[in-house]
Amino acid sequence: MSIRGRIISMVLLLEIVLMVTAALLFFNEHKKREHETLFYxxxxxKNHFERNARETEQRYSSRVAGFVKSNPAVIDAFIRKDSARMVHLLERKVETLHKEDDFFYCIxxxxxxxxxxYHSKDLHRIGQNVASIPFxxxxxxxxxxxxxxVLSLAGLAYRYSYPVFDQERYVGMIVLVVEPTRAITMLADDYNAECGIFVDRKYVARFEDKNVREIKGQALVAWQGKSFSDAGFTEALFKAKALERFEFSGQIYRRxxxxxxxxxxxxxxxxxxxxxxxxxEYHEFRASLMHAGGLFFCVFILTLMSLFGGTGFFLKQVRSLQESLELKVAKRTSxxxxxxETLSLEIQERKKAQRAxxxxxEKDVLTGIYNRRKFNTYYETEWSAARREGRVLSLLMIDIDLFKIYNDRYGHLAGDQALHQVAITLNQTVSRPRDFVARYGGEEFICLLPETSxxxxxxxxxxxxxxxxxxHYxxxxSDTANVITVSIGxxxxxxxxxxxKEELIDLADKALYLAKRDGRNCTRIA
Known part of the structure; x- marks a missing residue:
């Protein structure tokens, strides 16, 4: 073989080795990045699902408690067993609940x-006895x-109960029922994913007549995504391992x-x-591989033609190709x-927005102090700490005297200014870091004093x-004084x-009632 032939053979062999190596490196890097992305x-x-579960728990537990406290007429009808009045009072409220919350099922x-x-969804359930149901x-x-x-005869759902008392007598409970698909709907919307809820067969034995699909000892009770409606998709999903690729109906999925x-x-x-x-993504990756393969083949042919045309011409083309590739890499890198940098700025802006x-x-817009929602969270923490450590916990229930009359006579703008100033004054009176003042509702404030006698x-x-x-507002x-005053329990x-923990709030509320009964502008102890 001539020297020229040897040079051509060596250059072509080296080029083939380089192309294969580059292809392997590219493929391995893609697999690594793909695995990291899928793991992320x-x-x-997982984090999104757990966060949604916690938010669901907090949202609806507070909602059913708020319903009981804000609807005394409905509770009174329940206590008096006045079904006609109950239906009349709840008809519009149930419609409102359905409009405000797509996942609300019934009360x-x-x-x-x-x-x-009373059952807002199924009137035939009225009169049935559910005492045997564990929940x-x-x-x-x-x-x-x-x-x-909860799994019951009606299927899987979130249930939130709240007890009802007639003074000391226990009357019964209110149960708010929410569709179980809330968490997976948010998951599907946020990640464009298809999700299915599978329950162990032993837990759904009580509703065997329901149209549920069973596979490997588990029953599909709810889902988001049209693919789950096909039994073949479920079987393919169960066969695949975590992060493994599987195909169904010409589509490629990752489990x-x-x-x-x-x-x-x-x-x-x-x-x-x-x-x-x-x-x-899969077809785009395959297309990129095909394009890369085509590019490598073209380079190989051009190299072969260049070598046969002359080594000098070949080297010149290589340098030109190298410069072109370097320019593309530089542009791509830039x-x-x-x-x-854009993503970093967006992340910083999102963090700022989340903090805001x-x-x-947590803050009351009018007064600038903490609101009732923040108080409930803080109160739960301090109550648990006081109970665990055996320490005293004090609570002040504060109400502005005759504030409705003030609003009616001086106008709501003046009333808002008075509320704001009273809130600032109350908040500035406490000095310890753990003392907590919040607006409890309307003209009512609350102050939590940990470790305070x-x-x-x-x-x-x-x-x-x-x-x-x-x-001196x-x-x-006012028939108490000629200025704004407060009564405190x-x-x-x-x-x-x-x-x-509600007992301490009730005691403070009763003490506030005593202060109002004794002429207002005073402090009373429960």
């Missing part, structure tokens, strides 16, 4: 003996709110690790399986850097009352193991 998406799905009133008094039975026995996922779901007792009853349609939203959700709490309450009076229509407890 899987973790995001049920159940007497303490298990008899259904209802535990609610009756504990006489406390019970919430979580993610199952997300466990628990019932209201904390028992694992099944899991959520999620699949992501990656058909577009574009990626610009994209990275968090503050808006009743005597110290009374002294602070008197200081607050005097500071508000010293504002003229209120010539004080209560202190050392929480016991099974004591409900």
């Amino acid at each position: 998406i899987g973790n995001s799905l 049920t009133f159940v007497f303490s003996d298990g008899t259904i008094f 209802a039975r535990e609610g009756f026995e504990s006489r406390k709110p019970v919430s979580g996922l 993610f690790a199952p997300l466990p779901i628990q019932n209201y007792r904390g028992e694992k009853i099944g899991e959520v399986l999620t699949a992501l349609n990656t058909t577009k 574009a990626l850097q610009a994209l990275n 939203l968090k503050e808006l959700s 009743q005597q110290a709490a009374v002294q602070l309450a008197e200081t607050m009352r005097q500071h508000v009076e010293d504002l 003229i209120h010539e229509f 004080v209560a202190s407890v050392i929480p016991e193991k099974n004591q409900a």
